[in-house]
Amino acid sequence: MTSPDALLELFVDVGRVVRRAVDAIDTTDLRARTDRAGQYALDVVADAEACRVLQAAGVRIVSEESGVHERAGATITVVVDPVDGSTNCSRRIPYWATSICALDADGPLAGLVVNQATGVSVTAVRGCGAFRDGVRMRASTTKRVEDAMVYLTGTPPAVAPWKQFRALGSAALGLCEIAAGSLDGLLDAGGFHAPWDYLAGYLACVEAGAVARDARGRTLVTDDPDARRQLVAAGTPELADALMSLA
Numbered sequence: 001m002t003s004p005d006a007l008l009e010l011f012v013d014v015g016r017v018v019r020r021a022v023d024a025i026d027t028t029d030l031r032a033r034t035d036r037a038g039q040y041a042l043d044v045v046a047d048a049e050a051c052r053v054l055q056a057a058g059v060r061i062v063s064e065e066s067g068v069h070e071r072a073g074a075t076i077t078v079v080v081d082p083v084d085g086s087t088n089c090s091r092r093i094p095y096w097a098t099s100i101c102a103l104d105a106d107g108p109l110a111g112l113v114v115n116q117a118t119g120v121s122v123t124a125v126r127g128c129g130a131f132r133d134g135v136r137m138r139a140s141t142t143k144r145v146e147d148a149m150v151y152l153t154g155t156p157p158a159v160a161p162w163k164q165f166r167a168l169g170s171a172a173l174g175l176c177e178i179a180a181g182s183l184d185g186l187l188d189a190g191g192f193h194a195p196w197d198y199l200a201g202y203l204a205c206v207e208a209g210a211v212a213r214d215a216r217g218r219t220l221v222t223d224d225p226d227a228r229r230q231l232v233a234a235g236t237p238e239l240a241d242a243l244m245s246l247a
Helices: 004-023 041-056 086-090 171-180 195-207 237-244
Strands: 060-063 067-069 077-084 097-104 107-115 121-125 129-132 149-153 164-166 185-188 211-214 231-234
Touching: 004 041, 004 077, 004 097, 004 107, 004 121, 041 060, 041 067, 041 077, 041 086, 060 195, 077 086, 077 171, 077 195, 097 171, 097 195, 107 171, 107 195, 121 171, 121 195, 129 171, 129 195, 149 171, 171 185, 171 195, 171 231, 185 237, 195 211, 195 231, 211 237, 231 237
Parallel strands: 060 077, 149 164, 149 185
Antiparallel strands: 060 067, 077 097, 097 107, 107 121, 121 129, 185 231, 211 231
């Protein structure tokens, strides 16, 4: 399975089984934790279903919850976060996503980020654009921090003179807001995001004409499960440069 269309169909299936698995969890159990730091029991339930579907497709898997699933001869690696925004999900805050990106020898090929609380989906294919529910996305043209609505992940070291800010709890969805032009820029407070958090959103940004970087100049394109990055994204290079100076 190497065609972008087939991969996106697969990713839609993954999103569906994840939503069904989480919906089946009793509300009183949603906040249950595992022995692993930062992990909810719902993450494990969602991951089992996501990996079951992906394994049947014969791809190599890199998952936040269960690590690397090798597959001999696979030319596609799928990097997946079954539940991005687990705390939101556990508290029934309607802003959590399944984020999936396929990588081939040339980098990100196809990605899906679906807001599981609303059903809104963002898809992106290398060289073919990015779409929200079928409508092509275009990034913002804002250039100055003073004019910008900025998405924050974590607490920045200092308050900057942005017009307004939002902190909504899902890096994958935050990057999609940048791709869509709903928000102008995104700034991480530190280097704590892994490839499964951002690769699909990164591809959407690139395809929508936005800029996405690591604040320390490292490549964002990696399937290393131990990699952590500090994200900076914006609709324009000028705003990205300004945000980089605040990272």
